[in-house]
Every structure is written in C-alpha cells, then in structure tokens.
Amino acid sequence: MAILLLTSASGAPGVTTTALGLALCWPRDVLLVDADPHPSHAVESGYLVAGTDAGAGLADLAGAHRAGTDLTAALWRQVIALPGIDGRPSPTARYLSGFGHPAQPALFTMIWPAIAASLAELGDAGVDVIVDLGRAGPDGPPAELCARAGAVGVVTRCGLRPLAGLAVNAEILETVASRTTATVGLVTVGAGRPYSAREISAQFRMPVLAEMVEDPRAAAVLSDGAPGPRGWASGRYAAGLRHSASRLAGLLAEAAKEVAL
Template structure:
C-alpha cells in the first residue's frame, strides 16, 4: 500500500508540479509515475529541459505486457534518476515517463491491473510510488490503482472558482472514495487565499492531508526548470513540500502496516 495517487477534480491546480516537488523531498526511495491521461510531457519539457534522456515509459510497458515480459523488471528499466534542485541526481527520487500520445490511455484498460501489481511490488521492496493522474475524468481513476493505493490526494487551489469546480465534481470524487480503502483527502495549494484548509475541510467533509504554498516563482523551478531564487531550499514553498512529503510518507507507512496486520 505504498502508493500515493494525486489527481484533481477540475482545472489545473498543479498536480504534476506538486507530485514532482513531493518526490524530490520524499524521505525514502520513491518513484514518480506520470500517468496523466492528458499527456503533455510536462516533466520532460519543464524540470528536465536540460536534456536528460528518458525512456519510452508507459508506452513501452504496454509492449512488454503484450510480449509477456516480466513487467516489474521492464518498468524499472524505464525509470531515470531525477536531478536534485542543485543539478545533481537525487539519490532517492526516480521518474517513469508517461503516455506519448492522447490515444494511448484508452488502450491501458486491460494493462492497469498488471501495472498496479508491479507498482505494488516496488512498494513491497521499499520504494514508495507517487502517481500523477492529472485531472480525473467522469469515470474517475483506474480502479486497480485505487484498490492498491495507500492514499489518494485531490489537489485543489483555495479560491472560489477551483472550489466550485471541486463541488461540481463531488460525485466523481465520492465514487473514487468508494473504490478504495485508502485515505482520500485534499492537497491544498495556497491555503488562506482566500479560504483556509479548515474551512475547505468543513465544506467538503474531507481531511486535508497536505498543504502546499502558492508561490509561482518558487514553483516555476519545478514546472519550468527555471533557476531557483536565492534561498529556494529554505523558503516557505520548499519547506511546505518537505513537511507534506513527510506527512504523506507517514500515511503510506501506516497503510502498509494495517495491511500487514
């Protein structure tokens, strides 16, 4: 149960940037998986824009699945080490590229069970997994991933417009909750602008499991590969990511212990 799913109900609250930031601050070995069904190669063209070579990612795993290859081994052959903010490879964070074409996600209906099992195997081996699922569709999230998740974070900004979008899609979020025994909660971006995490929690009846500051300049280091401003690593944005990563890693560890009992 060492799998964290990150998604959003509407809009573009920064799911990928948040997933990447959490991975880079994660206290244990971690793999970030780009499984956004609306592919954009955001990590490759943004944070990795310096030219880091990446593999075929999920698309190649589909071929490995059809060929009957050991999927966990094939998956691990596709990952790359994420460079830290200082440009050096992170000793603990790795990245699996996502879909290369908008038509590919529809072909994964029969493949997700095997992918989910392989990701769970990594969790059993001590590697936590953060899956970036982008904006959920009307069908919710892949059921196999939900069934194996230890936590599901619905990322939202804290203004009226994004919260209205979350409200409109409340039934879809509730359907996701019904498919998993995982903790399902909100990951807020910019709490207090204008609504606080406590107000949002009370309104939607969901726990806030992580909070990320709304700092476009600091976030651009992750989303666009922009140079880090002075004091980035000790600033409010990075500090919030570290705190949230520690909290979410604890949620996954608790979920794994419950399964083991």
C-alpha cells in the same frame, strides 16, 4: 500499500508540480509515475528542460505486457534518476515518464491491473510510489490503482472558482472513494487565499492530507525548470514541500502496517 495517488477534479491546480516537488523531498526511495491521461510530458519539457532522455516510459510497458515478459523488470528498465534542484541526480527520487500520444490511455484498460501489481511490488520492496494522475476524467482514475493505493490526494487551490469546480465534480470524488479503502483527502495549494484548509475540509467533508505553499516564482523551478531564486531550498515553498512529503510518507507507512496486520 506504499502508493500515493494525486489527482484533481477540475481545472489545473498544479498536480504535476506538487507530485514532482513531493518526490524530490521524499524521505525514502520513491518513484514518480506520470499517468496523466491527458499527456503533455510536463516534467520532461519543464523541470528536465528536455535535457534528459526519459525513455518510452508507460508506452513501452504495453509491449512488455503483450509479450508476457516480467512487467516489474520492464518498468524498472524505463526508470530514470531525477536530478535534484542542485542539478545532481537525486539519491532517492526516480521517474517513469507517461503516455506519448492521446490515444494511448484508452489502450491501458486491460494493462492497469498488471501495472498496479508491479507498483505494489515496488512498495513491498521499500520503494514508495507517487502517481501523477492529472485531472481525472468522468470515470475517475483507474480502479486498479485506486484499489492498491495507500492514500489518494485530490489537489485543489483555495479560491472560490477552483472550489466551485470541485463541488460541481463531486461525483468524481465519490467514484474515487468507492474504489479504495485508502484515505482519500485534499491537498490544498495556497490555503488562506481566501479559504483556510479547515474551512475547505468542513465544506467537502474530507480531511486535508497536506498543504502546499502558493509561490508561483518558487514553483516555476519545478514546473518550468526556471532558475531557483536565492535561498530556494531554505524558503517557505521548499520547507512546505518537505513537511508535506514527510507527512504523506508517514501516512503511507501507516497504511502499509495496517495491511500487514
């Protein structure tokens, strides 16, 4: 169960930026999967600045599934190495691009079970998986991914407006929790602005799995491919990513041990 799902219930709290930052700071081999049902190619047009051919990604897997070929092998052929912040390929982080058309997610209803199984195979082989699910629709994330997950993080900012949106969409959280035996918790962005992680956890009766620093300028390096400010790698934002990546990787490792027992 070395799969981490990241989603949000409302708004745009920065799921993709968070997922990408965690992948780049992950302490083990990791695959970042763009499974946002509202396709935008945010990583390709942002962090990669359209300078890397990310391939067909998930879209290619539908054809492989129809042809009855080895889906795990087909998936791995579509994977690219993510460049690190210094521009060199990351030794541990890889990326699978997402849907190329708004109609494609609806075609994956019958394919998700096989893809989820392939992602679980990667986990068994020592590659952790982070799945960027973007904003969840009213039906919640794919049940097959939820069932295979080791942890599910619901990303939210800490202001009144995003938390009100989270409360209004509480049924989505309940749907996610009903589909998995994994830990379902919150990933906060900007705790203390104005509500603390502890206050938010108590309000929603969910654990806080990780806390992200809110720093728009530093985050723009990931979201838009902006030049990194001096000392980016040693700043609070990057340090927060490394701490959260280590914590979440440990959570997945514990989940995998429990399954093995």
